[in-house]
Amino acid sequence: MEKIVIGHFYPDLLNLYGDRGNVLALAVRSRLRDIEVEIRNISVGDDLKEGDIDIGFIGGGQDSEQNIMSDDLVKVKGPVIKSMIESGTVFFTVCGGYQMLGKYYKEHDGKVIECLGAIDLYTEGEKERFINDTVYEFSPDGKSSVTCVGFENHSGRTYLGEGVMPFMKVVKGHGNNGKDGTEGVRYKNTFGTYSHGSFLPKNPEVTDLLLELALKRKYGEDYILKPIDDLGAKEAREAALKYIETGKEQMI
Amino acid sequence: MRNKIAAASAVIIRKTLRLMGKGATTLPGKIALKISPDIIRSKASGKNIITITGTNGKTTTSHMISDMLNTLGYDVINNISGANLASGIATTLICGREEVKKAKGDSKGLVYVLETDEAAFAKIAKPLSPKVCVVTNLFRDQLDRYGELTHTRDLIAGGIDGTSATLVINSDDSLVASLGIGREDRSVFFGMDKKALISYEKDHPAKKGIIPPSADAVFCPECKVRYEYKARTYGHLGDFYCPSCGRKSPDPRFAAIYGEEGNPAFEGYKFSIKDTKNGLMEEVPLKIPGSHNIYNTLGCVAAVTVLTEKMEGEKEDHFEKACDASSEVKAAFGRMEKFKVKDKEVCILLVKNPAGLDRSLQFVADSKDTGCLYLLLNSNFADGKDVSWIWDVDFESKAEDLPENIYVSGQRYADMNLRVRYCGRDVREKGDETHMKEIFDKALSECPSGKCVYILPNYTSMLALRAMLVKEFGIKDFWK
Numbered sequence A: 001m002e003k004i005v006i007g008h009f010y011p012d013l014l015n016l017y018g019d020r021g022n023v024l025a026l027a028v029r030s031r032l033r034d035i036e037v038e039i040r041n042i043s044v045g046d047d048l049k050e051g052d053i054d055i056g057f058i059g060g061g062q063d064s065e066q067n068i069m070s071d072d073l074v075k076v077k078g079p080v081i082k083s084m085i086e087s088g089t090v091f092f093t094v095c096g097g098y099q100m101l102g103k104y105y106k107e108h109d110g111k112v113i114e115c116l117g118a119i120d121l122y123t124e125g126e127k128e129r130f131i132n133d134t135v136y137e138f139s140p141d142g143k144s145s146v147t148c149v150g151f152e153n154h155s156g157r158t159y160l161g162e163g164v165m166p167f168m169k170v171v172k173g174h175g176n177n178g179k180d181g182t183e184g185v186r187y188k189n190t191f192g193t194y195s196h197g198s199f200l201p202k203n204p205e206v207t208d209l210l211l212e213l214a215l216k217r218k219y220g221e222d223y224i225l226k227p228i229d230d231l232g233a234k235e236a237r238e239a240a241l242k243y244i245e246t247g248k249e250q251m252i
Numbered sequence B: 001m002r003n004k005i006a007a008a009s010a011v012i013i014r015k016t017l018r019l020m021g022k023g024a025t026t027l028p029g030k031i032a033l034k035i036s037p038d039i040i041r042s043k044a045s046g047k048n049i050i051t052i053t054g055t056n057g058k059t060t061t062s063h064m065i066s067d068m069l070n071t072l073g074y075d076v077i078n079n080i081s082g083a084n085l086a087s088g089i090a091t092t093l094i095c096g097r098e099e100v101k102k103a104k105g106d107s108k109g110l111v112y113v114l115e116t117d118e119a120a121f122a123k124i125a126k127p128l129s130p131k132v133c134v135v136t137n138l139f140r141d142q143l144d145r146y147g148e149l150t151h152t153r154d155l156i157a158g159g160i161d162g163t164s165a166t167l168v169i170n171s172d173d174s175l176v177a178s179l180g181i182g183r184e185d186r187s188v189f190f191g192m193d194k195k196a197l198i199s200y201e202k203d204h205p206a207k208k209g210i211i212p213p214s215a216d217a218v219f220c221p222e223c224k225v226r227y228e229y230k231a232r233t234y235g236h237l238g239d240f241y242c243p244s245c246g247r248k249s250p251d252p253r254f255a256a257i258y259g260e261e262g263n264p265a266f267e268g269y270k271f272s273i274k275d276t277k278n279g280l281m282e283e284v285p286l287k288i289p290g291s292h293n294i295y296n297t298l299g300c301v302a303a304v305t306v307l308t309e310k311m312e313g314e315k316e317d318h319f320e321k322a323c324d325a326s327s328e329v330k331a332a333f334g335r336m337e338k339f340k341v342k343d344k345e346v347c348i349l350l351v352k353n354p355a356g357l358d359r360s361l362q363f364v365a366d367s368k369d370t371g372c373l374y375l376l377l378n379s380n381f382a383d384g385k386d387v388s389w390i391w392d393v394d395f396e397s398k399a400e401d402l403p404e405n406i407y408v409s410g411q412r413y414a415d416m417n418l419r420v421r422y423c424g425r426d427v428r429e430k431g432d433e434t435h436m437k438e439i440f441d442k443a444l445s446e447c448p449s450g451k452c453v454y455i456l457p458n459y460t461s462m463l464a465l466r467a468m469l470v471k472e473f474g475i476k477d478f479w480k
């Protein structure tokens, strides 16, 4: 029986807008395939060694809570996380967790917060928040594409460095910065997005891609995921798209 | 002069709107505030006022306090229709006299019981200058609308500092309890009896889901160190302490002790309340079931005891009377109200945020009379546009205790369906808000006789549900 270890970073601090749904999606879709799952909570003061986890998840937090963990993330765990990202460990990061992968976060009053520097991107805070339903186009292999839905709520504007690949294309919503049509980042097996909460539950193609990447790394390139039921994810996505198309959603 | 014109205008507007069949709970006050921004201070001056704020339990607590004061011989005016912003409170102060709930027996005086929105409290606490301020708890609540939780705490603290009110606050909620720091001489705490809580937790260990529910406020803001808990009730509430600075949940003056028998999910569950200041202890029945309503009942007994002490002096046995009065209260609109349809019952539990949904699911899982569960999820502005919060709730730990038949509806029924499916349960019937009625009918017909259909709607789906029930069953004002 295969086993997967999911590292849930700072679950007691970075847990905004239903971000734990993403960890749940990874766990449930593994268990439905009879893959054993271990969820390891990795918070302030907890140990982290390379090889401890197969998939890492870092969510977003409120400012006061991000302040509590940012030293631990950047200074203590930073070097290990960077080396894991470089060597191809799968990471899925949302909002604050995504921003922390970049070089820095510049608040709108000019204060600069140093980040991990794992990926060539940076974020600038602005007063106006982007809060709305989102639709994206995701192309896992560069050919076929999947329509994904989500919900964004962020004041940071993220800019990707030269040659850095976005995770998805914005169809509706603001994405990284509201200007260049990009959403999130993909670097090796690490993904970042501004889409909160039920992103992985609602977009099982992405969840399965993350699982497959992690399992292939662990059990060899031949590893193939068993197909399973989507638990109503596609219906939820269709309903969200219909809701957005009929203008019931509110773009702020 | 301006205040007189403002008040007179409000009264006329209210009368006109009422003639048109409108509730007019906010507009008169809104206009009065435009004419005279000073109107709240002017109207509140010299009155007996108690405010109730916090994330969950505001309406239940306000309703209970009103009922209890009524029983104790006070006339009561309140903003029970939920108009808890400045405009609604101004309306209540100006026009409330026509809706006095008369005391049973000779009146001892008039009390204004005002449910107050957390952000509104910051602005109107000073002009209101209440005698007592109750703060129930602080949980994440539509963060897209309210912002950070610590910010909400600071808003309440700012409001308090404009008054000389006595604070009746929850000792088990680290955020609420911190309001007492630096205000020790006027803080009265209510919470679970610490010893009783530890032994209760040992005998009733909480079921664990796959991953812990999203936590609020579990770090000491001073030391940035995780609180340790000797025991927990739910969410971040419990007997906490900071291993670094030693800050801990205060010893409450009013402490609840779990009953020997039964389950807090049952109406009439007997538990005890201690008044440690006077060395008194009373057994009280839980009139509104649900373990979280132990906190609400306790907060009400604390608030009424403290308020009557302030108004009548400390000599009488106010605590005992408050406990007696608490056994005569009824549930508020959309909060645990039940009504009969032939040989079945229907119960509505309004759920607006993760803590509320978590408690309501636990209640349904614990109830003996559960026939089926109907979840309604909308995402209008008043609900919050983002429905991701349902993923913050630990469905997994309750999944196997939820009833066999689960139904979902509302604008975001498909999100709720997905949430239920993820916890390993199937959904019997689902459909968007246009199918709300037919799914309700199905749930009711499939509910075993003698059992109850538990409906958990969020705010605007509750309004739609209520309108449907009133039309279909001719149940007039069952929420009043």
Ligand SMILES: [Zn+2]
Residues within 6 Å of the ligand: B220, B221, B222, B223, B224, B225, B242, B243, B244, B245, B246, B247
């Ligand atoms: Zn401390």
